[in-house]
Amino acid sequence: xxxxxxxxxxxxxxxxxxxxxxxxxxxxxxxxxxxxxxxxxxxxxxxxxxxxxxxxxxxxxxxxxxxxxxxxxxxxxxxxxxxxxxxxxxxxxxxxxxxxxxxxxxxxxxxxxxxxxxxxxxxxxxxxxxxxxxxxxxxxxxxxxxxxxxxxxxxxxxxxxxxxxxxxxxxxxxxxxxxxxxxxxxxxxxxxxxxxxxxxxxxxxxxxxxxxxxxxxxxxxxxxxxxxxxxxxxxxxxxxxxxxxxxxxxxxxxxxxxxxxxxxxxxxxxxxx
DNA sequence: ATTGAGACCTGTCGGC
DNA sequence: TGCCGACAGGTCTCAA
Numbered sequence: 001x002x003x004x005x006x007x008x009x010x011x012x013x014x015x016x017x018x019x020x021x022x023x024x025x026x027x028x029x030x031x032x033x034x035x036x037x038x039x040x041x042x043x044x045x046x047x048x049x050x051x052x053x054x055x056x057x058x059x060x061x062x063x064x065x066x067x068x069x070x071x072x073x074x075x076x077x078x079x080x081x082x083x084x085x086x087x088x089x090x091x092x093x094x095x096x097x098x099x100x101x102x103x104x105x106x107x108x109x110x111x112x113x114x115x116x117x118x119x120x121x122x123x124x125x126x127x128x129x130x131x132x133x134x135x136x137x138x139x140x141x142x143x144x145x146x147x148x149x150x151x152x153x154x155x156x157x158x159x160x161x162x163x164x165x166x167x168x169x170x171x172x173x174x175x176x177x178x179x180x181x182x183x184x185x186x187x188x189x190x191x192x193x194x195x196x197x198x199x200x201x202x203x204x205x206x207x208x209x210x211x212x213x214x215x216x217x218x219x220x221x222x223x224x225x226x227x228x229x230x231x232x233x234x235x236x237x238x239x240x241x242x243x244x245x246x247x248x249x250x251x252x253x254x255x256x257x258x259x260x261x262x263x264x265x266x267x268x269x270x271x272x273x
Numbered sequence: 274a275t276t277g278a279g280a281c282c283t284g285t286c287g288g289c
Numbered sequence: 290t291g292c293c294g295a296c297a298g299g300t301c302t303c304a305a
Contacts, residue, residue, distance in 0.1 A: 003298060034281075034300080058299080076299055077283075095283085114282045116299055132300085159276070168300085175298050239298090261277055264296085 002058060002074040004140070004173030005222035010080060011055040017082055017106045018053040018062055027099035029092075034075065034118045044068060044121055045100075057136050057172035069127050075116030083107040136172040140215050145171060147204035147212045154194040155202050161211075162190035162260050171215065177239045178218050180266050184238040184248075186214035189272045190265045238266040246271060 002010070026042045038044075048064040055061070062070040083090045085105025092099070096109040098119060110119065128134060137153065138145040153170045164170055165179040174182065183190050188197075188211060197208040237247050242257035246268040253270025 006298075073299080075282095076297065113284060114297090114299095116281070116283095118300090157275090163276080166299090177298055262279080263299095 002076075002078065003175035003178050003222075004055075004058060005178070005219055005226050007055055007058045007060065007074065007173075008223050009226035010074070011053060011060055014060075014080055014082065014108065015053045017084070017102060017104065017108055018050040018100075020050065021106075022047065022049045022103035023100055024103050025101040027101065028097075029099070030097050033097060033112060033115050034073075035120070037119060038121050041121060045070065056133065057139070057168055058175070059133065067124055069122050069124075071118075071120050071122055071127075071133070072110070073118045075112060075114060075118070077114040078110065078112040078117035081109045081111060083109070132168075135169050137168060137170045138172065140171050140173055140219055145212065145216075147209040150208050150212050151198045151202060151204035154208070155198045157194035159194055160191045160260060161188055161194055161197075162265050164194040165215075166263075173219070174215065176263050176265075177236060178215075178222065180239050181218045181237055182211065182215045184267060184272060185218055186210040187248075187271055187273060189269075190260060190267050192273070238268065241266060 023045050024047075026045045028037065028042050031037060044066070045064075048066050048068075050062045050070075051065060052063045053060070054063070058073060060072040060074075062072075064070065081090055081096075083106065090107075090109065092109070093111055095111045095113045097112060097115070098110045100108040100110075102108065110117070122130060138149055150171070154164060157164055159167075161183060162179055165174050165182065166176065180190065186207070188207060197205050197211060199205055235241075238255055241255040244255050246253040246255055248268065248271050251268060251271045253268040255266055255268055257264055257266050259265070
């Protein structure tokens with residue numbers, strides 16, 4: 001279930017259990033997730049203190065006193081479950097693949113039925129040269145991400161907007177849901193070519209400003225909703241709403257669903273151009 | 274160089 | 290109730 005807002009919620013939840021605590025032991029219950037765990041994974045983690053617990057795109061990064069970084073990704077079905085010290089013990093689930101035993105007494109279990117997630121441990125050199133992590137686009141909620149930045153990566157790009165937004169090298173952290181939501185909010189068709197938001201001279205068009213603003217708004221709201229639990233049931237504007245009325249005031253269109261590059265895209269043909 | 278399709282793996286849900 | 294296919298919020302690889 002995780003796109004940027006969900007991963008950010010996980011980071012917030014886990015931070016108090018990881019940061020400043022020592023990893024006493026790691027229960028590695030299988031040798032791999034999407035990829036095999038690196039050499040001496042358990043030994044390199046054991047005894048390390050977590051200095052910072054950060055998020056980059058959809059990745060969680062725990063920086064260790066050893067200077068190495070524990071990198072974790074939730075894939076499609078990954079989640080964490082914390083058993084706080086003295087709290088109720090959680091039964092170990094079949095899909096609990098890695099359990100961190102912290103010096104606070106907390107146990108943090110990584111659970112991932114589909115095993116599309118990943119977990120690895122990188123030296124500073126490996127981190128800087130990592131083929132994926134080092135080529136991620138800007139964080140969408142940072143000041144580095146604005147219409148000009150979007151115009152730079154969209155210039156000359158023939159790919160449809162939906163695909164361009166899913167490209168983590170363009171902007172980092174959007175997934176299938178929030179890409180659809182941002183395009184709907186911006187009133188832009190998912191199949192429109194990315195380069196049409198840029199002038200011949202490489203300047204962002206008005207639509208590029210709309211899209212960057214929409215991305216920021218959709219993610220900011222989703223993060224707020226994540227952290228304030230009572231809004232958990234809030235629905236999306238377009239995602240998974242095929243056949244239902246468009247929620248844009250005064251639009252009156254009907255949400256459609258189609259497949260782009262093997263993924264479902266939801267949009268309103270009436271107000272998204 | 275881009276781009277689309279297929280693969281990875283398990284669980285869930287709707288229809289018959 | 291049980292079986293079967295379609296589908297799921299992510300990414301990687303490979304062939305065109």
